[in-house]
Each structure stands twice: as C-alpha cells, then as structure tokens.
Amino acid sequence: MIKRIRGTHGPAYLNHLFLILMTLFAIVPILILTFNSVKTRQQVGQNPLGFPSEIHLENYTNAWEEGKFSTTVANSLIYVGSTVFLVLTFGGLAAYSLARLNPPGANGFMLYMLVASTIPLWLYVIPLFFLWRSIGLLNNRIGLIIIYTAFNAPFAIFLLRSFLLAVPVDLEDAAKIDGAGELAVFFHVVMPIAWTGFLTVGLVVALGVWGEYQVALIMMHDPNLFPVTTSYSAFTQRFGRDWALTSSAAVMMIAPVIFLFLGLQRQFIEGLTQGSVK
Amino acid sequence: MASTSGAVLSVQKSKEQSNPIFQRRWVRKALIPWLFILPIFLLHLLVVTLPALSSLYYSLTEWSGMGQGEFIGLDNFKRLIFDDPTYTHALANNIKWMAFFLTVPFGISLFAAFLMSQIKTGGIFYRLLIFIPYILPSVVTASIWRNLLNPRQGILAALGEIPLFASIFAFVGIDHTIALLGNSETALLSIAFIDNWHFWGFLTVLFLTAMQSIDAVLYDAAKIDGANGRQLFRHVTLPGIRPTILFMLVMTAIWSFLVFDYVWILTEGGPARSSDVLGVLVYKNAFRSFEAGYAAAQGLTMSMFSGFIILIFLLLRKLGWYDA
Numbered sequence: 001m002i003k004r005i006r007g008t009h010g011p012a013y014l015n016h017l018f019l020i021l022m023t024l025f026a027i028v029p030i031l032i033l034t035f036n037s038v039k040t041r042q043q044v045g046q047n048p049l050g051f052p053s054e055i056h057l058e059n060y061t062n063a064w065e066e067g068k069f070s071t072t073v074a075n076s077l078i079y080v081g082s083t084v085f086l087v088l089t090f091g092g093l094a095a096y097s098l099a100r101l102n103p104p105g106a107n108g109f110m111l112y113m114l115v116a117s118t119i120p121l122w123l124y125v126i127p128l129f130f131l132w133r134s135i136g137l138l139n140n141r142i143g144l145i146i147i148y149t150a151f152n153a154p155f156a157i158f159l160l161r162s163f164l165l166a167v168p169v170d171l172e173d174a175a176k177i178d179g180a181g182e183l184a185v186f187f188h189v190v191m192p193i194a195w196t197g198f199l200t201v202g203l204v205v206a207l208g209v210w211g212e213y214q215v216a217l218i219m220m221h222d223p224n225l226f227p228v229t230t231s232y233s234a235f236t237q238r239f240g241r242d243w244a245l246t247s248s249a250a251v252m253m254i255a256p257v258i259f260l261f262l263g264l265q266r267q268f269i270e271g272l273t274q275g276s277v278k
Numbered sequence: 279m280a281s282t283s284g285a286v287l288s289v290q291k292s293k294e295q296s297n298p299i300f301q302r303r304w305v306r307k308a309l310i311p312w313l314f315i316l317p318i319f320l321l322h323l324l325v326v327t328l329p330a331l332s333s334l335y336y337s338l339t340e341w342s343g344m345g346q347g348e349f350i351g352l353d354n355f356k357r358l359i360f361d362d363p364t365y366t367h368a369l370a371n372n373i374k375w376m377a378f379f380l381t382v383p384f385g386i387s388l389f390a391a392f393l394m395s396q397i398k399t400g401g402i403f404y405r406l407l408i409f410i411p412y413i414l415p416s417v418v419t420a421s422i423w424r425n426l427l428n429p430r431q432g433i434l435a436a437l438g439e440i441p442l443f444a445s446i447f448a449f450v451g452i453d454h455t456i457a458l459l460g461n462s463e464t465a466l467l468s469i470a471f472i473d474n475w476h477f478w479g480f481l482t483v484l485f486l487t488a489m490q491s492i493d494a495v496l497y498d499a500a501k502i503d504g505a506n507g508r509q510l511f512r513h514v515t516l517p518g519i520r521p522t523i524l525f526m527l528v529m530t531a532i533w534s535f536l537v538f539d540y541v542w543i544l545t546e547g548g549p550a551r552s553s554d555v556l557g558v559l560v561y562k563n564a565f566r567s568f569e570a571g572y573a574a575a576q577g578l579t580m581s582m583f584s585g586f587i588i589l590i591f592l593l594l595r596k597l598g599w600y601d602a
Contacts, residue, residue, distance in 0.1 A: 103311030150325035211415030
C-alpha cells in the first residue's frame with residue numbers, strides 16, 4: 001500500500017475510540033445472547049445481560065429437542081445444499097455460455113436478467129402461491145428449492161460471468177483442440193479453474209437460503225418441512241419467556257454461520273458486496 | 279483427478295465426433311450456447327416473470343385464489359386509494375421507514391468507513407466484526423433485540439438504573455420503562471433500529487471498499503495544503519465515492535420499501551396496526567383473508583414505486599450525477 005502522510009490532523013486514538021464503540025455495538029448483543037444461552041432460566045431473570053456465573057450446556061440439548069432441530073436442521077441443509085447445487089450448475093452453465101460462447105441475443109438475455117432481478121417478490125408471490133398449490137408444489141421441498149434457485153439465478157449468473165471473464169481461456173481452448181465438447185469443458189476445465197468464484201457464489205446463496213424466512217413462511221405450512229427460520233420463529237412464540245432456551249436455540253443457528261464467515265471472510269464479503277453492486 | 283477428467287474428455291470427444299449434428303455450424307454457434315442458458319431461463323420465467331405478469335391481470339379482478347377471478351376493472355385501485363385507511367396508513371409508514379433508512383445508516387456508515395480508512399492498523403479487525411450482524415438470519419436478530427428491548431430485563435432498563443444514563447434518558451426524553459415494541463408510538467422506530475443494527479455494517483464495508491480505491495495522492499495533496507479531518511472527508515472522500523453512495527441510496531430505497539421480515543416477526547404490524555407496512559398488508563390480504571386480487575393490486579403499487587425509483591436513478595445517470 002502507498003505510504004500516506006500522517007499526523008497533520010486529529011490523533012488516531014480518537015478514530016480507534018469511535019471504532020471500538022461501534023464494534024461493541026455490533027458484537028455485544030451477540031455476546032449477551034451467547035451468555036444467556038448457558039444460564040438457567042432463573043439466572044437469566046436475575047442477571048439478563050452479564051457474564052454467566054455457571055455454564056449450563058443442557059440448555060442446548062433441551063433446545064435441540066424442544067425446537068425439533070434434528071428435523072429442521074436436516075430440512076434447511078436439504079434446501080441449502082440443493083439450491084446451491086442447482087444455482088451453481090445451471091447458473092454456471094448460463095454464465096459460461098454468456099462469457100465464452102457468444103450466444104446470439106446475449107445482450108437481450110442480460111437485459112432481461114437485469115430487469116427481472118428488480119421485480120419485487122410482492123409482485124409475483126401471490127400468483128406463484130396459487131400456481132404452486134394447484135400443481136402440488138406447496139408444502140413441498142422441491143417446490144421451495146425451485147423458488148430459491150430461480151430467485152438466486154440473476155445474481156449468480158452476473159457474478160459468475162464476471163469471474164469467468166477474468167479467467168484465461170488458454171486451457172479451455174487446449175481442451176477444445178483435443179476435441180472436448182462444451183459440456184465437458186465446463187465441468188472438467190472451467191469449474192476446477194474458476195472454483196473460487198463458484199465458492200463465493202455458493203457461500204452467498206447458502207447464507208441467503210439458511211436465513212430465508214419470508215418465502216418459507218408463505219410456502220411451507222407443515223412443521224415437518226419447516227426450515228430452521230420459520231421453526232425458530234414458532235419456537236420463540238411458544239417459549240418466549242424462557243430466554244435461556246430460545247438463546248441457545250439461536251446460538252445453534254448462528255454459530256456455524258459465524259465460524260464459516262470467520263474462516264472464509266474474503267469470499268463472503270466479496271460475494272455479498274459485489275452481488276449488490278454488479 | 280487429471281486422469282479421470284482426461285478419460286471423460288476422450289469419451290466426450292469420440293461421441294461428439296461420431297455424431298455429425300455436432301459439426302453443423304448453427305448447432306455450435308447458436309443451439310449449444312442457448313441450451314446452456316435455457317434451463318435456468320425457463321425456471322426463472324416460471325417462478326418470477328410469468329407470475330409477475332399474471333399479477334397485472336389479477337390486480338384487476340376479485341379473486342380468492344381459486345379459478346380465474348371476476349374482472350372488476352380498476353375497482354381494487356379505487357378501493358385502496360379512497361376507501362382503505364389501512365393502506366394509506368401503511369404507505370405513510372413505508373415512507374417513514376424509507377426516510378429512516380436513507381439517512382441513519384448512511385450517516386453512521388460514512389462516518390465509520392471514513393474512520394477506518396484513516397487508520398493504519400486494526401482496520402481489518404473492525405471491518406470483520408462490524409460485518410457480523412449482517413450475516414445473521416432475521417429471526418435471530420429479531421429475537422436478540424426483542425429480549426434486549428424488554429422493559430423489565432432489557433438493556434435500557436439496566437442502563438436506566440445507572441444515574442448517568444438515567445439523566446441522559448430524561449434529557450433526551452426516552453422513557454426506559456415502556457415496552458418499545460409494544461407501544462404504538464415507538465414500535466415502528468424500534469423495528470427500524472433493529473433492522474438497521476443488522477444493515478449498517480454491510481453499508482460500512484461497501485463504503486470502505488470504495489474509499490480505499492480513492493487515489494492516496496489526493497489525500498496527501500490535501501494534507502500538505504493543511505486540510506483537517508473534516509475537510510478531507512468533505513472534499514476528498516465524499517466526491518470520491520459519490521457513485522457508490524448514489525447507487526446504494528437507490529438500492530436501499532428499493533429494498534427498504536419492500537420490508538416485511540422484521541415487522542412481521544416483531545409485531546405483525548401491531549400494536550393496533552401502528553407498525554403496519556405494505557408488505558404486511560399484502561401478506562395478510564393474500565394469505566390470511568384470501569383477497570388475492572386486492573392483494574395483487576397492492577403488490578403492484580409497491581412494484582410501481584420500485585420502478586419509479588429505478589427511473590429516477592437512470593435519469594440521474596443520464597444527467598451525469600453517477601460519474602465520479
């Protein structure tokens with residue numbers, strides 16, 4: 001980085017003071033949640049904000065059972081895994097075609113995706129709900145996965161296309177000279193080379209589906225098919241007074257996300273910020 | 279890996295070479311590229327575009343979700359403009375909500391990003407931690423803050439016990455003993471505060487990225503001229519990231535107008551409809567009272583608003599406001 005001239009204006013410790021306060025504002029609520037997750041219900045009542053005096057990990061097993069997490073985590077993993085797989089495969093194929101194969105009318109399709117990505121959910125969800133009901137996709141895992149795949153598609157196609165444009169074409173050309181078809185080139189040359197781009201898009205899609213609430217609320221009414229979000233929402237209404245229990249359930253939902261984020265922060269931040277700007 | 283992919287490549291090769299259709303020019307130049315696009319295109323048409331277009335028709339009908347609905351012309355729109363105070367009230371709340379999100383997070387985030395851009399060490403650390411609330415699911419964020427804003431056991435109640443904070447609250451006019459989410463005066467603002475807790479870190483990181491691409495020479499020149507922190511911000515930083523700010527104002531206007539999650543999870547529009555927003559009305563009308571035609575009309579007005587914002591944005595871009 002280019003060296004900058006320092007010290008001609010306010011001291012840096014003021015910057016750090018404000019930044020530490022803002023960081024505390026972001027982090028302390030999550031810490032309090034974590035503290036409460038290991039207290040007993042009585043301890044939460046006496047000390048709802050501070051450090052726990054003892055550690056009660058049984059809250060987690062209770063919340064896991066009361067909140068039916070074995071069912072809902074499995075459901076959410078199915079929704080996340082299937083959506084990521086479909087978006088990366090079919091969004092990736094489309095992005096590859098747009099970046100490399102020059103389909104006639106490519107600009108028209110890009111414009112369509114750009115316009116379509118601004119269509120708000122509230123405009124299409126009502127007819128979609130009744131369409132899904134009439135063809136048996138309401139309360140249906142496949143029905144929900146199809147919706148998630150469709151509405152992640154524009155973002156994924158744009159971002160994957162820009163990643164692919166930055167990858168050199170030499171290896172693809174070499175494979176084609178050897179006689180490989182386009183499909184083989186995509187799966188065996190492009191995906192392995194541009195895997196960081198696919199990882200970035202996959203993480204953003206996974207994060208979005210894991211935390212998605214609105215569509216799941218509208219489309220899924222059978223508790224056995226609930227993802228963690230709508231299930232947790234119902235759970236907090238049932239056990240709203242038991243902060244220890246609801247807090248440990250919440251920690252179980254966010255801990256994997258936070259650890260994954262800390263491990264792969266570059267991909268997360270790039271994907272989430274580029275996705276909105278591209 | 280290398281050996282298996284080599285094997286697959288050669289299988290593919292022999293299959294394609296033996297089949298003359300793959301040799302035809304239009305197949306290679308047009309059919310195959312479009313076959314790659316088609317699956318996701320058709321899926322998107324089925325889920326988003328065709329239902330969106332049929333919404334235009336259903337908004338002109340009285341429709342319960344069964345059959346085709348009865349065509350009633352513009353009656354739904356007349357009803358929501360002239361005969362439905364819940365709509366007007368919710369629209370007013372949407373506008374207040376949007377005004378909040380176009381000001382508060384932008385102020386906080388520009389300030390935070392500028393502070394971060396001016397320090398040598400620790401920037402990565404702050405950036406990482408400040409971003410974390412953005413990755414939490416809305417149901418968890420809502421649950422965290424429902425507890426923290428609890429009037430008996432929450433954070434304001436605890437602070438109110440401390441004399442210094444008690445006098446600050448008294449001075450600012452905050453009553454820390456009321457249920458902020460259960461009071462019709464404060465519910466909407468409290469929900470906006472919670473949604474913003476989740477949002478501002480994202481905006482900060484976006485602004486920081488934009489600020490880091492400003493040429494350091496500009497800062498150095500201003501400092502040699504004796505500019506202080508405020509002047510640097512005003513005359514170097516702000517002009518340098520203007521395209522990002524404008525773009526995010528447009529995106530935030532669109533996103534914030536479509537709000538649903540936080541309001542529905544925290545209050546369902548209550549108490550006494552005080553925190554109703556259009557998203558909540560559409561949801562209730564379509565899926566609770568099955569007035570799907572009327573709800574489609576309400577959803578269409580929300581979409582027209584988004585379209586209007588995008589038009590303004592395109593206009594500003596044409597006028598050159600968007601260029602750095």
